[in-house]
Amino acid sequence: MFSLGINYSQVHDSSACIARDDEVLFAIAEERLSRAKHDGRFPALAIRACLEFAGIRADELDFVCQGWSAPRVAFLHDLGCYATGKQPADSQALLNTTRHFVSMWHQRGGENRFRQLFGPTKAQFRFVDHHLAHAISAYAFSGFDDAAVLVLDGRGSWEASSLWLGRGGSLEPVWTIPWPNSLGLFYAQFTQYLGFQPYSDEWKVMGLAPYGEGGLNLREFIIPDDNPYRVAPKLLIGSESAPSAGIEARLGPKRAAESELDAHHKNLAFAVQDACEQAMMTLARAAVEKTKCRNLCLAGGVALNSKANGKILASGVVDRLFVQPAAGDDGVCLGAALAPCLDAGGKLPVRKMRHAYLGSEISDAEIQKTLETYKLRARRAADSAAAAAELLAEGKILGWFQGRMEFGPRALGSRSILADPRVPEMNAKVNNAVKFREWWRPFAPSLLAEAAEEYLESATDSPFMILTAQVKPEKRGAIPAVTHVDGSARPQTVERDVNPLYWRLINEFGKRTGVPVVMNTSFNLRGEPIVCSPTDAVRTFFSSGMDALVIGSFVVEK
Numbered sequence: 071m072f073s074l075g076i077n078y079s080q081v082h083d084s085s086a087c088i089a090r091d092d093e094v095l096f097a098i099a100e101e102r103l104s105r106a107k108h109d110g111r112f113p114a115l116a117i118r119a120c121l122e123f124a125g126i127r128a129d130e131l132d133f134v135c136q137g138w139s140a141p142r143v144a145f146l147h148d149l150g151c152y153a154t155g156k157q158p159a160d161s162q163a164l165l166n167t168t169r170h171f172v173s174m175w176h177q178r179g180g181e182n183r184f185r186q187l188f189g190p191t192k193a194q195f196r197f198v199d200h201h202l203a204h205a206i207s208a209y210a211f212s213g214f215d216d217a218a219v220l221v222l223d224g225r226g227s228w229e230a231s232s233l234w235l236g237r238g239g240s241l242e243p244v245w246t247i248p249w250p251n252s253l254g255l256f257y258a259q260f261t262q263y264l265g266f267q268p269y270s271d272e273w274k275v276m277g278l279a280p281y282g283e284g285g286l287n288l289r290e291f292i293i294p295d296d297n298p299y300r301v302a303p304k305l306l307i308g309s310e311s312a313p314s315a316g317i318e319a320r321l322g323p324k325r326a327a328e329s330e331l332d333a334h335h336k337n338l339a340f341a342v343q344d345a346c347e348q349a350m351m352t353l354a355r356a357a358v359e360k361t362k363c364r365n366l367c368l369a370g371g372v373a374l375n376s377k378a379n380g381k382i383l384a385s386g387v388v389d390r391l392f393v394q395p396a397a398g399d400d401g402v403c404l405g406a407a408l409a410p411c412l413d414a415g416g417k418l419p420v421r422k423m424r425h426a427y428l429g430s431e432i433s434d435a436e437i438q439k440t441l442e443t444y445k446l447r448a449r450r451a452a453d454s455a456a457a458a459a460e461l462l463a464e465g466k467i468l469g470w471f472q473g474r475m476e477f478g479p480r481a482l483g484s485r486s487i488l489a490d491p492r493v494p495e496m497n498a499k500v501n502n503a504v505k506f507r508e509w510w511r512p513f514a515p516s517l518l519a520e521a522a523e524e525y526l527e528s529a530t531d532s533p534f535m536i537l538t539a540q541v542k543p544e545k546r547g548a549i550p551a552v553t554h555v556d557g558s559a560r561p562q563t564v565e566r567d568v569n570p571l572y573w574r575l576i577n578e579f580g581k582r583t584g585v586p587v588v589m590n591t592s593f594n595l596r597g598e599p600i601v602c603s604p605t606d607a608v609r610t611f612f613s614s615g616m617d618a619l620v621i622g623s624f625v626v627e628k
């Protein structure tokens with residue numbers, strides 16, 4: 071049985087994945103192939119890549135599962151919100167809702183587009199409720215037999231937050247909080263107010279938060295402990311022309327993009343992050359209480375808040391925590407693809423996700439061809455891990471392009487930029503020369519799993535950089551470039567059997583320097599998706615201040 075899962079909302083993060091029976095074979099976000107960040111168009115390129123990887127034609131698919139409810143469900147819910155005054159209704163908002171509905175309905179949620187592009191197929195097309203797809207993407211990859219599963223995002227077709235109970239491979243809904251009482255909405259609207267892109271740049275607010283101080287009261291906008299939380303949509307949702315009007319009326323004019331950040335902005339970032347953490351903690355407690363289960367799974371865009379995730383784990387409210395690394399809407403395709411497993415009382419496979427290397431792999435032959443096309447002088451390394459470690463120890467900034475590409479927003483040692491974490495100014499150096507991004511956004515460490523307890527106070531099993539932990543005070547001086555201003559870090563613990571090449575690189579670096587930790591950030595320039603092809607890698611390498619590129623067995627130096 072072949073099942074294709076897709077995420078396609080026409081809004082952001084379109085993606086596709088293919089599963090054979092109950093095993094995911096391949097997954098990729100459309101943005102990696104189209105090169106348009108957060109691409110929300112029909113994931114034609116991603117679907118083609120899935121079919122190619124599985125070696126099948128579209129007519130051999132059994133299911134095409136889309137992780138959204140049928141368009142009319144969202145449309146009717148939105149009309150209800152406008153009619154009852156839960157959501158401010160202006161003519162532009164109504165027009166947008168109607169346009170979106172008509173477009174999705176016309177396409178039958180993408181089915182027509184699929185047939186147009188890929189020809190006839192015997193596959194059954196179905197809609198999978200958005201939050202169910204998120205919930206499957208968390209529970210089925212957690213390895214927990216029993217789990218409370220929280221889905222927290224901006225919105226699904228009508229849902230904002232939901233709780234599920236996973237038990238023995240089945241997944242039952244417990245409760246749902248409908249849009250617009252949405253934690254994702256709360257965070258996104260303040261992200262916008264602070265001059266960043268909503269539903270995309272929440273990271274920046276999270277990174278800025280430790281530079282602010284407490285004291286700003288946001289209870290008018292959110293009550294983070296009201297069984298479980300309550301936001302004020304009427305204040306948060308502005309109009310098309312003034313999206314932050316409600317917030318501006320109370321907190322003053324919004325920050326212009328790229329303008330100076332003052333104490334008010336930093337304190338507001340602190341307050342927003344703090345409220346989100348409190349709400350997530352309340353939700354975690356409520357989930358455990360309701361389900362009597364102390365294993366917690368998280369998915370949905372709000373679950374990308376690594377700081378809040380780390381606090382939930384460190385609080386002891388739960389025994390074990392699994393956060394789907396592709397917690398945003400790209401990850402919905404994983405759950406959608408597995409949804410047919412639940413047919414006729416069937417069970418989901420429940421396996422522990424040990425890595426996110428679900429994307430494409432490029433052979434050395436293909437890499438060599440690319441390097442020759444661009445007439446680049448490259449040397450072949452006998453051991454690319456040792457060669458990379460040597461360069462890193464010399465203070466070089468490296469592009470590292472190896473193996474299958476990661477699925478989800480983080481680079482985890484396949485499409486990464488690496489540097490020496492011991493050098494305090496490395497953070498600024500990589501920022502200025504390579505990433506061209508905001509000064510306050512921290513870089514993350516990849517460290518040997520064996521060294522995690524030596525360096526970290528918690529989150530010692532953290533393969534996906536989705537949990538923040540405190541660096542042990544005595545180790546903060548050893549890895550200053552990856553320790554945030556508040557002593558935290560967002561670690562990736564690398565296990566030898568999961569990614570032997572990357573493990574070896576870090577180990578070789580450790581042998582040379584005594585520190586088995588490297589600084590790891592995604593291989594892309596600011597505003598671009600992570601590199602996918604060797605051409606993307608070469609172009610990014612030469613458009614930045616990177617010193618060397620270790621790509622497959624080849625080393626290119628400037």
Ligand SMILES: [Fe+2]
Pocket residue numbers: 200204223224225226370371398399
């Ligand atoms: Fe979502």
